[in-house]
Amino acid sequence: MCAQPSPAQQETPPSSGGRTVLDDRDIARALTRISHEILERNKGAGDLVLLGIPSRGVPLARRIAERIAAVEGDDVPVGSLDVTMYRDDLRLKPARTLMKTEIPPGGVDGKVVVLVDDVLFSGRTIRAALDALNDVGRPAAVRLAVLVDRGHRELPIRADFVGKNLPTSLVERVRLSIAEIDGQDGVRIEGGAQ
Amino acid sequence: MKRHLLSAADLSRDDAELVLTTADEMRSLADRPIKKLPALRGRTVVNLFFEDSTRTRISFEAAAKRLSADVINFAAKGSSLSKGESLKDTALTLEAMGADAVVVRHGSSGAPHRLAHSGWVRSSVVNAGDGTHEHPTQALLDAFTMWKHLGESKPGGLEGRRVAIVGDVLHSRVARSNALLLRTLGAEVTLVAPPTLFPVGVESWPVETSYDLDGVLPKADAVMMLRVQRERMNGGFFPTPREYSRRYGLDARRMATLQDHTIVMHPGPMVRGMEITADVADSARSVIVEQVTNGVAVRMAVLYLLLGGAEPAVGGEE
Numbered sequence: 001m002c003a004q005p006s007p008a009q010q011e012t013p014p015s016s017g018g019r020t021v022l023d024d025r026d027i028a029r030a031l032t033r034i035s036h037e038i039l040e041r042n043k044g045a046g047d048l049v050l051l052g053i054p055s056r057g058v059p060l061a062r063r064i065a066e067r068i069a070a071v072e073g074d075d076v077p078v079g080s081l082d083v084t085m086y087r088d089d090l091r092l093k094p095a096r097t098l099m100k101t102e103i104p105p106g107g108v109d110g111k112v113v114v115l116v117d118d119v120l121f122s123g124r125t126i127r128a129a130l131d132a133l134n135d136v137g138r139p140a141a142v143r144l145a146v147l148v149d150r151g152h153r154e155l156p157i158r159a160d161f162v163g164k165n166l167p168t169s170l171v172e173r174v175r176l177s178i179a180e181i182d183g184q185d186g187v188r189i190e191g192g193a194q
Numbered sequence: 195m196k197r198h199l200l201s202a203a204d205l206s207r208d209d210a211e212l213v214l215t216t217a218d219e220m221r222s223l224a225d226r227p228i229k230k231l232p233a234l235r236g237r238t239v240v241n242l243f244f245e246d247s248t249r250t251r252i253s254f255e256a257a258a259k260r261l262s263a264d265v266i267n268f269a270a271k272g273s274s275l276s277k278g279e280s281l282k283d284t285a286l287t288l289e290a291m292g293a294d295a296v297v298v299r300h301g302s303s304g305a306p307h308r309l310a311h312s313g314w315v316r317s318s319v320v321n322a323g324d325g326t327h328e329h330p331t332q333a334l335l336d337a338f339t340m341w342k343h344l345g346e347s348k349p350g351g352l353e354g355r356r357v358a359i360v361g362d363v364l365h366s367r368v369a370r371s372n373a374l375l376l377r378t379l380g381a382e383v384t385l386v387a388p389p390t391l392f393p394v395g396v397e398s399w400p401v402e403t404s405y406d407l408d409g410v411l412p413k414a415d416a417v418m419m420l421r422v423q424r425e426r427m428n429g430g431f432f433p434t435p436r437e438y439s440r441r442y443g444l445d446a447r448r449m450a451t452l453q454d455h456t457i458v459m460h461p462g463p464m465v466r467g468m469e470i471t472a473d474v475a476d477s478a479r480s481v482i483v484e485q486v487t488n489g490v491a492v493r494m495a496v497l498y499l500l501l502g503g504a505e506p507a508v509g510g511e512e
Binding site for chain 2: 082085086090091092093094095096097098099100101102103131135136137
């Protein structure tokens with residue numbers, strides 16, 4: 001699930017309008033850099049667990065794991081963490097469809113968990129993710145990697161690894177398309193002043 | 195607004211698939227250290243049971259508690275109901291206590307419908323079995339169990355699967371709900387019973403009927419045995435229990451005629467030696483215990499989808 005509170009933003013297909021701010025090669029470079037930063041910060045791939053936040057955080061987490069494996073030769077456990085039931089706006093909307101939560105077999109206790117999401121916006125998704133993680137186990141540390149940070153935080157939350165800082169206005173929408181889900185890679189800004 | 199689950203017929207194919215996929219996520223919770231989700235925090239679920247029940251009540255209670263709802267159990271015995279209080283007054287009491295959902299089991303067919311549509315309560319009503327009418331969450335958990343064993347990866351994977359429902363169809367709310375739901379999901383249902391234990395009007399159900407168990411078994415992908423509900427019988431429906439079990443009971447000899455992948459189900463409670471023999475009930479084909487486990491997950495899914503958001507995601511009209 002994306003970081004934006006607007007549900008329409010997730011449902012509209014990645015189509016016309018808006019402008020592309022990152023293409024597939026920009027995304028690939030950003031993910032490679034994030035992967036190296038994670039390794040540098042963690043001093044290797046030991047005890048790392050990558051958890052993607054559905055839906056688009058999950059393929060991003062897999063791609064980061066592939067890059068880490070290519071650099072270090074170690075396979076990093078990858079999973080997904082659905083935050084739907086922990087959202088603070090659960091009561092305000094019709095009951096949402098749940099997404100997959102898959103915790104790798106080794107669990108998260110004592111590990112360094114890197115949460116991976118596509119767009120960091122209000123920070124509420126990440127707050128929900130931290131609550132969800134709390135029910136799964138007790139990691140040694142939790143870090144946050146996002147492809148795009150668009151600002152406008154509503155909670156004291158910040159990302160450790162950022163693909164691109166993208167100053168936006170509140171009326172704009174940031175849409176990530178990803179090959180595994182949408183058929184192609186790209187980040188677009190839609191809406192707002194054209 | 196959709197906010198009740200009264201009949202399996204209330205569920206469209208999309209609704210049913212949503213419940214099944216949600217239940218699949220709920221089931222994975224059982225593998226986690228903390229088997230609790232915050233989705234229904236601060237909501238109150240009342241289990242209103244006018245009829246005896248073990249597994250359904252416990253199952254609903256576990257489901258509501260795992261979703262962090264507050265649960266009030268209300269059994270007819272030991273309450274004012276045994277002093278002659280009416281359904282209406284009971285309902286008004288629940289309303290005054292602020293129940294968000296009422297899970298109701300009643301001996302009279304239609305009681306949950308009355309509760310839902312009378313205007314007595316504003317809460318969601320979930321039918322947990324009414325008389326000989328319906329038991330939709332049982333049908334959902336049966337469909338979930340079949341999907342896990344027989345289906346493809348997607349929840350609509352029961353397309354074309356053959357399900358035999360055998361036994362006391364006349365008194366069975368499970369049979370009716372299963373027939374309706376399995377039809378919605380595309381499975382082919384055959385009801386097998388002696389002529390005296392078919393309900394009037396069964397020809398209008400979306401099912402095949404047969405009196406011959408041995409002819410049906412080799413083609414079935416799932417066999418669901420029903421309990422003979424003697425507490426609802428006040429006449430001679432068959433000559434002797436022994437004759438019944440010889441013609442309509444599932445024993446090892448009959449089980450040997452099943453296909454390799456066929457599963458044996460029973461909604462419980464079982465009467466071993468009557469409709470099913472002990473060796474069949476305990477065999478590797480039997481998924482009876484698994485049905486109970488899946489029941490909690492399916493009921494969590496139903497409660498979540500009815501109560502989790504501002505408005506329900508599944509259910510019947512109004």
